[in-house]
Amino acid sequence: MLEKRIKVAHIITRLIIGGAQENTLYTLESLQNDKQFDAYLISGETLGPEGKLYQTDEFKIKKLIVCPFLTREIEPFNDIRALIFLIKLFKKEKFDIVHTHSSKAGVIGRIAAFISGIPIIIHTIHGLPFHSGENFLRNFIFIKLEKLCAYISNKIISVCDTMTLKFLKAGIGKKNQFITVYSGMNIKRYSPVMNEETRKDERNKLGIFDKDIVFIKVARLFELKGHEYIIKAAEKLKEEYSNIKFIFVGDGILKEQLLKEIKLKNLEKYFIFTGLVSPEKVPFYIELSDCVIHTSLREGLARVIPQGFLMGKPVISWDVDGAWELIKNKETGYLVKEKDEEELLKVIKEVINNKDLALKMALNGQKLCQKLYSHELMGEKIKKLYKNSIEKV
Numbered sequence: 001m002l003e004k005r006i007k008v009a010h011i012i013t014r015l016i017i018g019g020a021q022e023n024t025l026y027t028l029e030s031l032q033n034d035k036q037f038d039a040y041l042i043s044g045e046t047l048g049p050e051g052k053l054y055q056t057d058e059f060k061i062k063k064l065i066v067c068p069f070l071t072r073e074i075e076p077f078n079d080i081r082a083l084i085f086l087i088k089l090f091k092k093e094k095f096d097i098v099h100t101h102s103s104k105a106g107v108i109g110r111i112a113a114f115i116s117g118i119p120i121i122i123h124t125i126h127g128l129p130f131h132s133g134e135n136f137l138r139n140f141i142f143i144k145l146e147k148l149c150a151y152i153s154n155k156i157i158s159v160c161d162t163m164t165l166k167f168l169k170a171g172i173g174k175k176n177q178f179i180t181v182y183s184g185m186n187i188k189r190y191s192p193v194m195n196e197e198t199r200k201d202e203r204n205k206l207g208i209f210d211k212d213i214v215f216i217k218v219a220r221l222f223e224l225k226g227h228e229y230i231i232k233a234a235e236k237l238k239e240e241y242s243n244i245k246f247i248f249v250g251d252g253i254l255k256e257q258l259l260k261e262i263k264l265k266n267l268e269k270y271f272i273f274t275g276l277v278s279p280e281k282v283p284f285y286i287e288l289s290d291c292v293i294h295t296s297l298r299e300g301l302a303r304v305i306p307q308g309f310l311m312g313k314p315v316i317s318w319d320v321d322g323a324w325e326l327i328k329n330k331e332t333g334y335l336v337k338e339k340d341e342e343e344l345l346k347v348i349k350e351v352i353n354n355k356d357l358a359l360k361m362a363l364n365g366q367k368l369c370q371k372l373y374s375h376e377l378m379g380e381k382i383k384k385l386y387k388n389s390i391e392k393v
Helices: 019-032 076-093 103-115 136-151 161-169 196-205 227-237 255-264 279-288 304-310 321-325 341-353 355-372 375-392
Strands: 006-012 037-043 064-066 097-101 120-125 155-158 178-180 213-218 244-249 271-275 291-294 315-318 334-336
Touching: 006 019, 006 076, 006 103, 006 375, 019 037, 019 097, 019 120, 019 375, 037 076, 076 103, 097 103, 097 375, 103 120, 103 136, 120 161, 120 375, 155 161, 155 375, 161 178, 161 321, 196 279, 213 227, 213 279, 213 304, 213 341, 227 244, 227 255, 227 341, 244 279, 255 271, 279 304, 291 304, 304 315, 304 355, 315 341, 334 341, 341 355
Parallel strands: 006 037, 006 097, 037 064, 097 120, 120 155, 155 178, 213 244, 213 291, 244 271, 291 315, 315 334
Antiparallel strands: none
């Protein structure tokens, strides 16, 4: 039995409604419910159209510290102020562990923790900070910073094996520093609850009718999320399948642009925009759909993939980052080469024309995700990592 509580600080740039944030808050919840830990959360201010995760009913943050200088974008003046803010805080609070999340908070938080003499520094990779969608200079800078920060990290948690492989390939960290912990969620929430009549009524309220085939995309309306590929597919499918519909769950800066594009292509009747949706409402929309479609160009391992499987829905995804770890092509779902629009079109038609096979694969994915994705399991794995790390100091 440990003699004193382990004092832990988690750091993230913002608490929007998103996968990295949900992961962080489930971990924090596990720590808050365990008398062996004293848990704090440090975040930048949460601004913008993506919503605030801490304002939902699910999460109760007991000790939240807001650092007003910690922003998502690179802002040298604010970044230095954030660094100074964190150094002062760490020296005052004397945390046993600092655990950072994502790239920006990961760099500033780990450097501040090192300067402050924090004994254990842990980082979680939720997605790659360097990728083909970025320019050379930004990728160069992020790789250099990640190499530096890996050097001062005790452990690095990856949300999927692919993140570890890509970091090691870029020369970041050592193999024994990495551990994979899948990004847990409330899997009880992701199970069908409607009878057929209720589902039919709820679909009708959204303008979805009995014979309509509905594909759902859950993602912020932002760059690299790939909504444009679905719009292109819809334009080609509408003549052959007049009963097809697409639900876009989420909000963001590209909303007006996407709506304009849909209107120009005369596709309004095929698309439903839900706007911002709280995490507990996402299963409702997935249950109303027939298939999850994920065309983002950059993810760690998108949470909507296991969410779709847990709801018993077929899943189509670009073959990006960690998607292959859950989607075994034609076994659990459909994995499509990134940006291959013709193959995407073909696979959408397969789902429409062979529903029984698609559902059979979905059940295979469901069994896999039920084993891997409970947030309780994630919390226990991370607490075990903390205890082992403390014992080695």
